[in-house]
Amino acid sequence: MARDNEISGSIDWTTLLLFFVLVTLGWLNIFAAVYDENTNQSIFSLTSNSGRQLLFISASLLIGFAITIIDLRFYETFAYILYGLILFVLLLVPLIGKEVGGNKAWLGVGSFGVQPSEFAKCITALAVAKFIGSAGFRIDSLRNQAILFMLIGLPMAFILLQKDTGTALVFTSFVLVFFREGMSPFLLIVGICAAAIFILTLLVPNPIYLYVSIALILGALIFFEKRKKFKKIFLLTSGAILISGVIASVDYVVKDVLKPHQQNRIKALINPDADPLGFGWNVTQSKIAIGSGGFWGKGFLKGTQTKFDFVPEQSTDFIFCTIGEEHGWLGSILVIGLFSFLLLRIIYIAERQKNRFARSYGYSVACIFFFHFAVNIGMTIGLFPVIGIPLPFFSYGGSALWGFTILLFILLKLDAQRGQVLQRI
Amino acid sequence: MNEGRKEIFQIAIVFVALVFITKLFFVQVLDDRYLQLADSNSILRQVEYPFRGLIYDRNHKLIVYNTPEYDLQVIVKDIKRLDSAKFCIYFNLTRVELREKFKELKSHKKEYSPVKPMNFIERLSNEDLAKIEDHLDEFPGFFVQARTTRAYTTSSLANALGYVSEISRDALKKDASGIYKQGDYIGQSGLELYYEKQLRGKRGLRFKLRDVKGIEKGAYNNGKYDTLSIPGEDLVSSIDLDLQMYGEKLMKGKAGSIVAIEPATGEILSLVSGPSYDPNLLTGKNYSLNFKSISSDTMKPLFNRPLMAQYRPGSIFKIVQALTALEEGVITPETRIRCDRTIINCHGDHSNEDLRGAIANSCNPYFFNVLRRMLNQNKANDPFKDTRIGLAEWNKHINSFGFGSHLGIDLPNEKDGLIPTPKYYDAAYKNRPWKFSNIYSIAIGEGENLVVPLQMANFVATVANRGFYYTPHLIKAIGKEGKPLPQFSEKHFTTVDSSYFRIAVDAMQKVVEAGTGQWYAKLPDVIVCGKTGTVQNEPVARDHSVFIAFAPKDNPKIAISVYVENAGQGAGAGASIASLMIEKYLFGKTRRPYIEDYVLAGKFIN
Missing domain, CATH: 3.90.1310.10 (Penicillin-binding protein 2a (Domain 2))
Incomplete structure (x- = not known):
């Protein structure tokens, strides 16, 4: 009793409330996404996605509750053991798992299955946080950096073995956590620049324009540099040559390294109208669905594009289409606003933690959520290539919902008892 | 070293949110192309x-x-x-x-x-x-x-x-x-x-x-x-296709109509409009071409005469007058009136008939007097006022037979016909006074009276039923085992007592047996009751030939009205066609080739 009061007294009610709001909105949208007015199926029917999602939500509430009553020290103490365990399970998946929608990411018996990769996110977050929080950790040590990248690289590699590129990519968001903990931004900047150049190369029909612009920028930089030090000029020049190299390799990468469907996703992003019924189908239909919502939306259950399966995966990866179609621009703003608020709140919570473990865990949560939010909505409105990852709390599916719930509730637990942590140290 | 990094995260989050909202504004609010694309999707x-x-x-x-x-x-x-x-x-x-x-x-x-x-x-x-x-x-x-x-x-x-x-x-x-x-x-x-x-x-x-x-x-x-x-x-x-085709054959080359009704139900057995056209012409690729030629035909084949042609009824209206007068009590079946041809002309060889005889011989002066008794019952001293009261009373009876307004058949464009009312005459005489002597031609179905052939057929069906009718209709079942529209199962009674109808029926029997209908309308093995009518057109054009009839006398199976434009006396063309139709319907064949030939030849010399 005393313990409960302690939790409820200091738990972050704002985050909890956001969680409930998002989960409820998600549930209603899953109902709307495949609603068929002829069958008039109940939102509670277990033969429908919405009915099953309600079961998943109930289970996630139990999980959330369990997390808040488990002893605080459990998460940090068992982080590595859990990490080892999940790596083992991830390795098992390609061997004994079953294939759903092209990905061999499922473990399960009969019709019930879970995706271990969804749980790998929060366990990796714990492991990364534990390592960063450990005594004597220094981010500028190359050895420590190597260990960090290994910590995120292993689950990523194992998930890639399951051919689930989307979930694997989520692990790159940990790099942002390292950045927050003091890692040099160099890697981040190089990464962003590489991505920018990559996309620019695809956008510009002939790379010769890019080479010319790089040469011009280089010339300008050297020209306006007051103290013409040889070292600086050398660095700039080699940078320019490096970038040109990236550009030259993009063509090769796109044509020979990426698989055809991955190539198409990138092409679709750049010019979906080139083949609206082929590789551009997903993005085109998704944009049509969202765009047809207008300012006010068509109204709850009144959408046609999503229900009539014009939009593929309308309950899972493309669930945002239902929001855009039925609730219009206003509804979209509301959902984007709620997510932004949640993300900012998580950052706020992370920042008020008193130790590195809790803070970096908080940032891990923020970064994973941010990645999902940005990539998922980005792809539905044609700002990102199609990467099959769910929109937290909105996409249909138990594993993803539970993964996100665990991520969030461990943070809430850590936050609620941040006072005790200080005493422990 | 880590200063300001928190803010970078916050800025990044807000930035992404704003990019999304802006992009969505373009896609959802500014660009209405997507709405159209959604409607006409690639499926x-x-x-x-x-x-x-x-x-x-x-x-x-x-x-x-x-x-x-x-x-x-x-x-x-x-x-x-x-x-x-x-x-x-x-x-x-x-x-x-x-x-x-x-x-x-x-x-x-x-x-x-x-x-x-x-x-x-x-x-x-x-x-x-x-x-x-x-x-x-x-x-x-x-x-x-x-x-x-x-x-x-x-x-x-x-x-x-x-x-x-x-x-x-x-x-x-x-x-x-x-x-x-x-x-x-x-x-x-x-x-x-x-x-x-x-x-x-x-x-x-x-x-x-x-x-x-x-x-x-x-x-x-x-x-x-x-x-x-x-x-x-x-x-x-309810159409009997064989009877219909036979009727169309008889009407070939003539203008006019045949309407046959089953009195007990109001079901229309045949509805012939002459001239007609082949309905197959108005289907398929040549629709517009054919439509143009049919609609510009001077014989107006698209004009559905049974319900759209408004004619003066002629002598068949004498039955209506007789029934009305009996109900009003101004005559009895035994009332005899001298055939005084000074005001109104007559035909045939008769001088002082009772009601049955007057109907059988279609005596004009008799019905002139009948109407006078009806309209001037001395309910007011002023003869103008008296006619007015009488006419209003008369209207009430006539309307109850379905005259003066459309019956409500299940076809569009049915015309009302016209039964003159006091109001009508006020307008016609521009509010100058009028009395019986001004309007007496309505007594014998001439003058201002207008009826459509469907109303004539409905009237004779009413007589066959001895006083009531069902609204005539063409569809007896919607769906193979279904019912007609509800309004067609509703019985309509006239204001005239059923006992008076028996007198009218007897008179109509006499018309066919010994009166104007005896030459062309009489059939072996069945008692036909009928009434001829010759609607005056001369000297401008030939008279219209009209005949109404039903048969058998007891338990009638068919009531019919025939109207042949410019075919002379009702006793000729009208009576022949009506009796042939009755014969065809009751016996499945006709046994009087000379009458059939007479009709098909279509000369109708009196």
Whole structure:
């Protein structure tokens, strides 16, 4: 009793409330996404996605509750053991798992299955946080950096073995956590620049324009540099040559390294109208669905594009289409606003933690959520290539919902008892 | 070292949110292209037109059915490198015509859309389709939409059946139900129009996937969203097709009408309008061409005479007068009136008849006096006022027979006829006073009276029933085992007592046995009751020949009115046609070839 009061007294009610709001909105949208007015199926029917999602939500509430009553020290103490365990399970998946929608990411018996990769996110977050929080950790040590990248690289590699590129990519968001903990931004900047150049190369029909612009920028930089030090000029020049190299390799990468469907996703992003019924189908239909919502939306259950399966995966990866179609621009703003608020709140919570473990865990949560939010909505409105990852709390599916719930509730637990942590140290 | 990094995260989050909101503003609010794209998505919506309900005759013989026809449609967006020379050869067009067709498509600004299927060449027959079918895939964007059009087992009953054609722009604009789309067929006249709601059925919709080239790739989502078309309801008509065809044969080359009713039910057995046209002319590709020639025919074959032609009834109206006068008590069956031909002329050899004799000989002075007694009953001292009161009373009775306003048959455009009222005469005499001596010609069915043949037939059915009628109707069942519309099972009583009808029936029997009808209307083995009428036209044109009759006298099976324009005396053409129809219906054959020949020859010399 005393313990409960302690939790409820200091738990972050704002985050909890956001969680409930998002989960409820998600549930209603899953109902709307495949609603068929002829069958008039109940939102509670277990033969429908919405009915099953309600079961998943109930289970996630139990999980959330369990997390808040488990002893605080459990998460940090068992982080590595859990990490080892999940790596083992991830390795098992390609061997004994079953294939759903092209990905061999499922473990399960009969019709019930879970995706271990969804749980790998929060366990990796714990492991990364534990390592960063450990005594004597220094981010500028190359050895420590190597260990960090290994910590995120292993689950990523194992998930890639399951051919689930989307979930694997989520692990790159940990790099942002390292950045927050003091890692040099160099890697981040190089990464962003590489991505920018990559996309620019695809956008510009002939790379010769890019080479010319790089040469011009280089010339300008050297020209306006007051103290013409040889070292600086050398660095700039080699940078320019490096970038040109990236550009030259993009063509090769796109044509020979990426698989055809991955190539198409990138092409679709750049010019979906080139083949609206082929590789551009997903993005085109998704944009049509969202765009047809207008300012006010068509109204709850009144959408046609999503229900009539014009939009593929309308309950899972493309669930945002239902929001855009039925609730219009206003509804979209509301959902984007709620997510932004949640993300900012998580950052706020992370920042008020008193130790590195809790803070970096908080940032891990923020970064994973941010990645999902940005990539998922980005792809539905044609700002990102199609990467099959769910929109937290909105996409249909138990594993993803539970993964996100665990991520969030461990943070809430850590936050609620941040006072005790200080005493422990 | 880590200062400011928190803010970078916060800025990044807000930045991404703002980018999304901005992008969504462009996609959702500024760009309305997506709404249109959503409506005409890349999935082909194929309309499956429902089968229009069939129409049977009372013996379940098929009258109207459906036959396939094809529209060549086009989705302009999907046209790729149209080989116009080839196209013109296959579709039998000149280059100019082809260009005109495209121009025409785009001229309908509101309906035009490059992504919507639009009619290009309409109403191709099976044979037309066979010619082009194999070449169709050489012209992407063009495809064939199948639907059905009307076909008829005989060339009979055209005016009653009506025709079906594409819904007009005006009708489409007025249609509040939203059921009709451009290019849909709709009943335009006759039963097709009146029973449009029952006949039309419900359209089906199929969603078909197609690839980039526009080639169908099977049902979309296993046909999950497809709806089947629901055929319209079949109608069982009360028409006896054999009798109808026989009636049309008799009316060939004549203008006028035959209306035959089953008195006990009000069901119409035949509804002949002469001249008529072949309903098959108003289906298929040549619809507009044929329509033009039929509608400009000076004999007006589209004019449905049984309900639209308003005639003076002539002497048959004497029965109505007799019934009314008996009810009013101004005469008895025994009342004798001298045939004084000074005011009004008469014919035949009679001088001082009672009611039955007056009817049998169609005595004009008798009914002149009957009407005078009715209109001037000395209820007011002023003769003008007295006539006024009498006429209003008379109107009440006449209206109860269904005269003076349309009966409500299940066909459109039924006319009211005219029974003059005090108000009518006030207007006609511009409020100058009028009395009996001004208006007496209505006594013998001349003057201002106008009735349509349907009202005459309904009247004789009322007499056959001895005092009541069911509203005449053509559809006895909606759906094969169904019922007629509710208003047709409602009995209408006249204001005249049933006992007076028995007197009228006796008189009508006498007409056929010994009176004006004895030469042409008398039939072996059955008692026919009838009344002749000769509606005056001379000297401008020949008189109209009218006859009403029912048979048998007891338990009548058929009541009939015949109106033949400019055919002379009712005792001739009218009586012959009526008796032939009765004979044909009651016995299935006719046994008086000389009468038949007389009618078919159509000379009708008195």
